[in-house]
Amino acid sequence: MLLDNKLNITDQIELSKAEEKISKQKAKQLFDSNDIEKIEIGTFKGLAYIHAYLFDDIYHFAGKIREVNIAKGADLQNISRFAPLMYLEPSLKHIDAMPQNNFDEIIEKYVEMNIAHPFREGNGRATRIWLDLILKKEIQQVIDWNAVDKDDYFSSMQRSVVKDVEIKVLLKQALTDKIHDRALFMKGIDVSYYYEGYSEFKTEEL
Template structure:
């Protein structure tokens, strides 16, 4: 784990930056560039809700929750759901914590404890408190992992947050390292899996807003066996490298799925709303609009702008080639 002297050095957890990690980081950076260029980093309200439901359902299903996406949607809409009381409470808590995501500081241990309190409230007696007792993780009939001694947990978590704050590695890599080390330390009696996944999302959001509503957990659920295998492999090697490679692959695949789906589904109203956020009150022409949405044709851009003018969203100035627009 991490050794630290707060006044001088924070040593990083053990891992190696492999050629595979570098290749994945490059590919991820390229996809994020495409997403930013086409304004897909802020999905439509409908898609945000859909992705959030997928995230909650997937992360909780990994932990044994039985609720479906349809049942979670019903809970969001305050409808009655017939399911085990514990499963319903897990979902209700997850909805609350993801709604508060922007209020947590990923670099503060106190905020991690606050998030855990919301996530596990009513499910365990010591929600929001780091464990002081010893625990082992059991898979089937055997002990998969003996977590560090309870008296070490607070110090290990402080060191992990120091690494997260001070180390110069890329946030993409540090988020994966944090996720692995968090699972290794197992700082809470229960809820560590869902907290580790949530906190990686929160870390990534600080630099890349697209991750707030990106259902990474959905792909982890589909590759659940490999997820646990890579955690175990990293533990046996004493290095988070295998897990970093796995998680970066998950992130890349999720970004690619976003590009494939959203480029096809953006509608006129979506494009106009996204462009308004970018251009604000500045005047612009059709060419400016086209440069932001390179997957649409010039006639489609003209129709978008004409509709926005007709709906009194845009003001139009001049005619033909000299035409300019401005949001009201």
Template sequence: MADPYLVPGSEGLLRNEIGLTTIEELWEAEYHYAEVGAAELFASQRNIRISMRGWRTVHKVLFRDVYDWAGEYRTVFLIKDNERGRSRFCEPSRIEAEGTRVLDGLKATLRHLDHAPFEKIAEEFAGAYVDLNQVHPFREGNGRSQKVFFSLIARRYGIQLNWAEIFPEEHNKAAVDGSFGELGLICQHFRSIAERRSGNTVTLSYPVRQEND
């Protein structure tokens, strides 16, 4: 069955609101618009809930000028090739339930922020990140919106996430390993990028550009 998100007859080009006709141009535009949207969210001090609705809001702000389906769950199955074979993401009908399950667990963890070792909190973020990556709720822009979503959640608790300190290729490998139950590298990443800060000193660290997330 044809993918309804693609330009008919194209080699994988997503339908877009800005009339771009090559994948390379679209990647460039996506990155620009998403970076602007992320800065807008941080500047607004908007209270983003720890919920799938919160993630959808973030995705919509990041990609509203690029895709007419920004902030909406995908309606197609997604499979992505990687160095270990293929990742099969959550089926569309289970996105809301699976995502909510993971985020409820993260909320429960954050209630104990002041009573648990911070390293443990960072590792809980890592586990939730891997699980939500497998949910992969949107047709495109999952990685970028998830990082901004996590940054906004963390800010509420005085936690800085320094995404720019991670090499994209290594982070992709960590996410893939995590999907196979190997959480060592992704936990290492979160321990290295998460730090406690006081007051309003948490800033936006936008992820380094990568081709496809």
């Protein structure tokens, strides 16, 4: 389904390319301008800031809580229904208050935020930046997304709704101390976009 957009694009492929290009430019700017340092860590407010930063030129709903219910899954047997609208705001308040003192607590918080899926589109990409900021602040590590296989990531995330052990194991082996590494950040954006089907542009080159 073609999302209503600020660019007045009506062609799906064209919209997908424009979204990738513009939001990757914004991700690069977020890092290079140091605006990334202003983000509140581990709250919905911080996540909404990231989402708005990436998508505000493209979508009216950037940084805003969704107004429709969402479900995702490869087939009807494996479908995940994200938080129903009536529980979304209370659930975001609850997530804000969740502890983030160690790796396990941080991943548990990430899993809950994924179940909330607060935005109409762009949840995966915005929430992975949010996760890395929590890890960076609390345990002085980030994820090297290039060390996380796409299929393993999706099956662990699908499973995380029921049990979070697989996603914890998968992300733990990809932790790195390179928390100030610009190239690692840019590459991480590219991999994060690749997970969601966007691999036309390299963030570094935009």
